[in-house]
Amino acid sequence: DASDIEKGTYPHYMLKEIDEQPLVMRKIVQNYQDGEGELEIDSDIVKAMKDADRIYVIAAGTSYHAGLVGKQFIEKLAKIPVEVHISSEFGYNMPLLSEKPLFIFISQSGETADSRQVLVQVKEMGYKALTITNVPGSTLSREADYTLLLHAGPEIAVASTKAYTAQLAVLAILAEVTARGIGHEVDFDLVQELGIVATAMEALCDDKEEFESIAREYLTVTRNAFFIGRGIDFYVGLEGALKLKEISYIQAEGFAGGELKHGTIALIEEGTPVIALATQDFVNLSIRGNVKEVAARGANPCIISMSGLETDEDRFVIPEVHSLLTPLISVIPLQLISYYAALHRDCDVDKPRNLAKSVTVE
Numbered sequence: 001d002a003s004d005i006e007k008g009t010y011p012h013y014m015l016k017e018i019d020e021q022p023l024v025m026r027k028i029v030q031n032y033q034d035g036e037g038e039l040e041i042d043s044d045i046v047k048a049m050k051d052a053d054r055i056y057v058i059a060a061g062t063s064y065h066a067g068l069v070g071k072q073f074i075e076k077l078a079k080i081p082v083e084v085h086i087s088s089e090f091g092y093n094m095p096l097l098s099e100k101p102l103f104i105f106i107s108q109s110g111e112t113a114d115s116r117q118v119l120v121q122v123k124e125m126g127y128k129a130l131t132i133t134n135v136p137g138s139t140l141s142r143e144a145d146y147t148l149l150l151h152a153g154p155e156i157a158v159a160s161t162k163a164y165t166a167q168l169a170v171l172a173i174l175a176e177v178t179a180r181g182i183g184h185e186v187d188f189d190l191v192q193e194l195g196i197v198a199t200a201m202e203a204l205c206d207d208k209e210e211f212e213s214i215a216r217e218y219l220t221v222t223r224n225a226f227f228i229g230r231g232i233d234f235y236v237g238l239e240g241a242l243k244l245k246e247i248s249y250i251q252a253e254g255f256a257g258g259e260l261k262h263g264t265i266a267l268i269e270e271g272t273p274v275i276a277l278a279t280q281d282f283v284n285l286s287i288r289g290n291v292k293e294v295a296a297r298g299a300n301p302c303i304i305s306m307s308g309l310e311t312d313e314d315r316f317v318i319p320e321v322h323s324l325l326t327p328l329i330s331v332i333p334l335q336l337i338s339y340y341a342a343l344h345r346d347c348d349v350d351k352p353r354n355l356a357k358s359v360t361v362e
């Protein structure tokens with residue numbers, strides 16, 4: 001309950017929760033380590049993952065965006081095919097299911113009615129379900145066969161921040177432990193890499209003035225904004241756009257860099273902010289090509305790249321982390337830019353209009 005949790009010196013819960021992310025990373029790693037310091041997940045869950053011929057991730061809002069990134073983790077490390085679905089669509093638009101599906105529900109609150117409806121439906125069909133949630137004992141946790149907790153501490157601000165990065169960390173751990181369980185080689189040390197992520201998060205949280213000035217420069221007067229990225233950066237762009245629209249009411253959309261030319265580029269006008277993420281080596285040149293295309297049509301591009309891939313034109317460079325884990329840190333500039341954009345526009349950051357923290361109606 002919000003009244004039990006102090007904001008301390010913070011003006012808003014959202015800012016406090018953004019700042020808690022490095023600590024949450026460390027807590028998650030601790031909670032998922034065994035006595036020897038190795039990452040560990042309940043053996044029944046690993047067995048359910050191994051037994052599945054396909055995983056269906058069901059979620060809404062920010063949790064859906066975490067699922068899109070989680071699919072990359074599970075497919076790249078554990079090599080199990082994954083589909084990610086919006087919960088409100090799944091019930092009446094059910095895909096043809098594989099023979100041995102496993103359902104993963106991602107929900108910060110564990111109470112989202114749209115997701116619960118799917119859980120009830122697939123349990124009736126006799127399938128197994130795992131819930132990844134921040135709230136022990138929540139409805140989705142109780143009604144699923146298995147639960148993995150986020151250990152993020154209560155999230156009060158309506159716009160989800162620390163729960164998103166916690167979801168990504170837990171999904172990465174699930175993917176890595178499953179991969180090892182199956183016998184696939186994982187060629188990096190996830191404990192160490194998540195430690196590097198936590199340190200990078202700290203550096204970003206210490207750079208707030210920079211994000212405040214980016215928000216001022218790009219988002220003070222605009223009525224819309226676009227986020228572009230390729231590969232895993234596209235999914236982070238979707239989350240960045242959701243954050244911005246939720247709390248600042250700027251119409252924001254995330255697009256795959258290559259898809260722009262197939263329609264969206266028509267929306268680019270003089271001064272339209274286009275925030276581009278460039279954290280992936282294999283698409284670095286092509287996303288920069290997309291930036292040139294929009295800039296040539298008058299857009300005001302803001303490139304956020306990762307150390308090692310940067311050029312002189314970039315507005316901000318995030319510290320280097322493992323290429324699969326970049327969403328855990330590239331989202332932080334987007335959270336902070338959204339926060340300051342909302343603040344500059346006098347919006348109610350923690351309680352945006354028309355939104356609820358947990359939506360228990362369909």
Ligand code: G6P
Nearest residue numbers: 060061062063107108109112356
């Ligand atoms: C609401 C919130 C969103 C959240 C979504 C899913 O719409 O406003 O911030 O992402 O529900 O919530 P859940 O608790 O299931 O992750």
